[in-house]
Amino acid sequence: MLLHFPINNTLLQNEEKIALVRASIQLLIKNEYSMTRRLFSWLIGSSQEDEIDLEDKEIIYMMELLIGALKLVFKIEGSTKEKLSSGLRIIDSLFKHQVKLVDFTLENVSIDIIKCVENYWLNSAMKANDDIIIKLQKFFKDYDVSYLDCLWTSLGKLISKANSNENEEKRTADVSEAVRILKFCLLNVKVNLFIYIYIYIYNI
Secondary structure, three states, X not given: OOOOOOOOOOOOOHHHHHHHHHHHHHHHHHOOHHHHHHHHHHHHOOOXXXXXXXXXXXXXXXXXXXXXXXXXXXXXXXXXXXXXXXXXXXXXXXXXXXXXXXXXXXXHHHHHHHHHHHHHHHOOOOOOOOHHHHHHHHHHHHOOHHHHHHHHHHHHHHHHHHHXXXXXXXXXXXHHHHHHHHHHHHHHHOOOOHHHHHHHHOOO
8 A cells, every 4th residue: 555555646536535544543543563654654654753744735635634534433423432432542542653643633623522422421321430531531631731732722713613603593503512512521521711711702
C-alpha cells in the first residue's frame, strides 16, 4: 500500500478514502510498533513527527481524511460500550504516537466524541461509575491538559456557531443542542467553570 496505493491516490473518491482510513486506524489498537510506523507513513507521509509539516497542503488533506474517519468511528448510531471503548483507544493511541496531530484533530472531533458518549449514556441502564464516563474523564483530564483545551475550543466554536445562525428557529434549536452538550460536559467530564464564560459571552 505504501508503494502502490498511497492515500492521496486519484482512484478513489473522498468518501471511499475516509472509509479506508477508518478501517486502517483500527490497527492502532494492536499497539504494534512496526505496524503503527507503517500506518503513519501511509496516512500522513511519515512516521517521524519532526518531518510532519502541518502547513503542507498534502498533510492538511490527509488530516481531513483522518478527521472524517474519526467522525465515522464516533457516529451516534450504534454507540455501544464496545464501540466507544475501541474509539477512545484508537484516538488515544493516535495522539500518543503523533502529538502534533492533537490540536487540529481533536478540535474537530471532540464534540462528536461527546455526542456519541451522551447517546450511549442516555440509552444505558448503568449510570453510576460507568466505565465509559470514567474513560472519557481520564481522556480529557488525566492524559494531557491540551486535550481539555481542545474540548473548550470546540465548545466555544459550537456555541458561537449556534448563536450566529440567522434563522431564528434553527438558531434556537442549535443553541438548545449546544447548551445540552455543555451541561453533559459539566456534569460528566467535569469541565471547570471557564465554560460559563462562553455562556456569558454568547448570551445563552
